[in-house]
Structures are given as C-alpha cells and as structure tokens.
Amino acid sequence: MTEALWGWPPPVLDPAGPYSQQVTVLAWALFGLGVFVTAIVVAALWIAIKGPAGWKAKLGGERAVWIGGVAFPGVVLTALLVWGLTLTANLTEPIRGDEMRIRITGEMWWFRVQYLDQSGAVVIEDANEIHIPVNQPVVLELESADVIHSFWVPHLSGKKDMIPGRRTLLRIEADRAGEFGGVCAEYCGGQHALMGFVAIAHEEIDYRRWRAARTDRLASVGDDQPAQERQQIAPAERSGMASTTSSPRASIEDAGLVSGRDLFMESGCAACHRIAGTEANGLAGPDLTHVGSRRTLGAGILPNHRGTMIGWIGDSQSIKPGNRMPSYDMLSAEELEAIAIWLEQQK
Numbered sequence: 001m002t003e004a005l006w007g008w009p010p011p012v013l014d015p016a017g018p019y020s021q022q023v024t025v026l027a028w029a030l031f032g033l034g035v036f037v038t039a040i041v042v043a044a045l046w047i048a049i050k051g052p053a054g055w056k057a058k059l060g061g062e063r064a065v066w067i068g069g070v071a072f073p074g075v076v077l078t079a080l081l082v083w084g085l086t087l088t089a090n091l092t093e094p095i096r097g098d099e100m101r102i103r104i105t106g107e108m109w110w111f112r113v114q115y116l117d118q119s120g121a122v123v124i125e126d127a128n129e130i131h132i133p134v135n136q137p138v139v140l141e142l143e144s145a146d147v148i149h150s151f152w153v154p155h156l157s158g159k160k161d162m163i164p165g166r167r168t169l170l171r172i173e174a175d176r177a178g179e180f181g182g183v184c185a186e187y188c189g190g191q192h193a194l195m196g197f198v199a200i201a202h203e204e205i206d207y208r209r210w211r212a213a214r215t216d217r218l219a220s221v222g223d224d225q226p227a228q229e230r231q232q233i234a235p236a237e238r239s240g241m242a243s244t245t246s247s248p249r250a251s252i253e254d255a256g257l258v259s260g261r262d263l264f265m266e267s268g269c270a271a272c273h274r275i276a277g278t279e280a281n282g283l284a285g286p287d288l289t290h291v292g293s294r295r296t297l298g299a300g301i302l303p304n305h306r307g308t309m310i311g312w313i314g315d316s317q318s319i320k321p322g323n324r325m326p327s328y329d330m331l332s333a334e335e336l337e338a339i340a341i342w343l344e345q346q347k
C-alpha cells in the first residue's frame with residue numbers, strides 16, 4: 001500500500017485517470033499561482049528595503065493596498081473557486097442510470113467494501129481492496145460507521161470525506177491497469193495512519209474474470225444454489241482445493257484443513273467475521289470470504305501471506321494497537337498456522 005503511494009512523481013501529480021487528471025490540473029494551477037504571488041511579495045519586499053524612494057512611496061500608498069490587498073486576491077480567489085468547483089463537479093454529481101457502484105464504509109480503522117448491483121443490493125462483500133475495470137467511471141458511495149474518515153486514492157480521483165449518517169459520492173476511473181494505494185485522509189483516532197487500502201484496475205477481460213471467480217465462489221458455497229451453477233467453477237480458480245468435489249467444504253476436509261476451520265469457529269472469530277457459505281456470520285469486522293486473495297492484511301499495512309496472517313491473528317494489538325480485534329495469544333503456533341492455512345484457502 002505504502003509503496004504504491006510513494007515514488008516520484010508523487011501520486012497527486014501522476015494521474016492514472018480522467019478525474020485525477022482534473023485534480024492534477026488544479027494542483028499545478030494552484031502551484032503556479034502560488035509561485036507568481038510569492039514572486040510579487042518578494043519583489044515588494046525588495047522595493048520596501050532597497051528600492052528607489054519613488055517606488056517605496058508608491059508601494060506604501062493607499063492605491064497599492066486597494067489593488068494588491070483587496071482587488072487582486074478578491075478576483076483571483078473568486079475565479080479559482082468557481083473554476084475549481086466547475087472542473088471537479090463531475091466527480092460528485094448524482095448517479096446516472098447504469099453506472100457501476102461500490103459502497104465503501106469507513107470503520108475504525110479499515111474500509112468495508114460492498115459491490116452493488118443496479119438496484120443498490122450488495123452482491124459481493126470485501127474489505128480494504130477495490131477492484132475496478134479500466135476506462136469506466138465507478139461511483140463510490142461513501143459512508144462511515146463511526147467517526148469521520150476520508151477516502152483518498154490520489155492516482156484515481158480527488159479526496160472525499162466519509163461522514164456518519166450521510167452518503168457522499170465520489171467517482172474514480174483508471175485509464176491504465178495497475179495497483180494504486182489509497183489512505184484515510186482525515187484523522188480518525190489512534191490508528192488513522194494505518195488505515196489504508198489498495199485499488200486495483202484491471203483490463204476489462206481480467207476484471208470480468210475476477211468478478212466471475214467471486215460470483216462462482218459465492219454460488220459454490222450457497223446451499224440454495226442449483227447444482228448446475230456450482231459446476232461453473234473453473235478448476236484453475238480453485239487452486240489448493242480438490243476440483244473434483246462439488247463442495248469446497250468437503251475438499252477442505254480432504255486436504256486435512258478441518259482443524260483450522262474448527263479453530264476459527266471455536267475461537268470466536270466467527271462472531272466478528274463472515275465467510276460466505278460457513279456459519280461464520282459476524283458483521284463487526286472485515287468480511288473474510290475472499291481474504292486469501294487479498295494483497296494486504298490489517299487494512300493495507302501488511303503484505304498478505306501465511307507469516308503475516310499468523311502474526312496478525314496472534315498479536316494484532318502489537319501491530320495495530322487499539323484495533324478492535326483482540327490478540328489471540330492464547331493459541332499455539334500450530335493452531336495459529338492451522339487457522340492461517342484455512343484462511344489462505346478463502347479466495
């Protein structure tokens with residue numbers, strides 16, 4: 001996450017889509033104007049100290065104050081305000097009919113991500129990662145579950161507050177595939193600095209493949225789904241699971257991973273985390289249905305692999321003090337690993 005935010009040029013000046021392009025134009029205009037005004041101030045300072053007597057008198061006159069102190073800033077700032085608002089108006093205008101929608105809720109200190117259909121119903125639950133197709137505007141419905149957060153993925157758009165009890169809109173769009181780091185940009189408590197996410201822009205075909213894999217998994221674990229849909233799971237997408245069985249649960253048991261699953265349920269993880277198709281149905285924490293495929297853990301702060309998963313479950317309070325998940329330091333290393341292995345399978 002942080003790697004994606006660093007580098008040169010800084011993300012704000014390295015737009016990867018039309019909306020961020022507008023913001024970049026505005027940023028350069030403000031920077032240029034700032035340099036211009038600074039030059040005038042420095043010149044006036046030089047005149048006041050070392051300039052000829054005639055210039056000094058003019059600079060100290062009432063006329064200079066009215067022009068330089070009232071008229072110039074008044075006109076320039078008003079023009080900038082109108083231009084800036086017009087330039088970025090399309091980032092936040094109301095949803096048009098068939099636009100792709102994602103609801104993102106700021107929580108202390110992570111992002112809940114819900115992909116919506118045209119009617120606004122949730123179709124995919126995820127966290128701390130946003131997948132979008134390139135060259136398509138995506139409307140984000142920003143909300144907050146607790147305090148004010150701010151959603152910011154500088155390569156793809158402007159910055160927008162997430163306010164409790166309100167829904168704000170922000171459009172993002174990428175014109176090239178890639179991974180773009182994002183952060184919470186409004187101080188929201190102790191771990192504000194460790195509240196990040198990754199936005200991943202896919203080529204159209206890759207995006208459809210990603211979406212199909214998610215949908216297939218949901219279909220495969222839903223007990224009420226017709227058997228025909230279950231068979232649509234591409235074996236290649238189900239790496240690590242026996243592809244010949246129709247139920248992932250059975251294949252997990254085949255692979256000897258049942259203890260990780262049991263430990264997850266018995267240790268109380270399921271009270272806060274949901275994994276579609278299992279009895280884990282908690283809503284307080286990030287949805288883990290697809291956790292095995294995520295780039296990061298702990299809301300953008302750790303790479304996602306078995307070692308960090310073990311560390312996070314065992315001692316998340318040392319990694320991100322004050323976060324709402326207790327450290328499970330009562331579990332043994334073997335037990336932590338068993339849970340981590342099982343979570344790796346949740347793709």
Ligand code: CUA
Nearest residue numbers: 149184186188
């Ligand atoms: Cu959430 Cu800062």
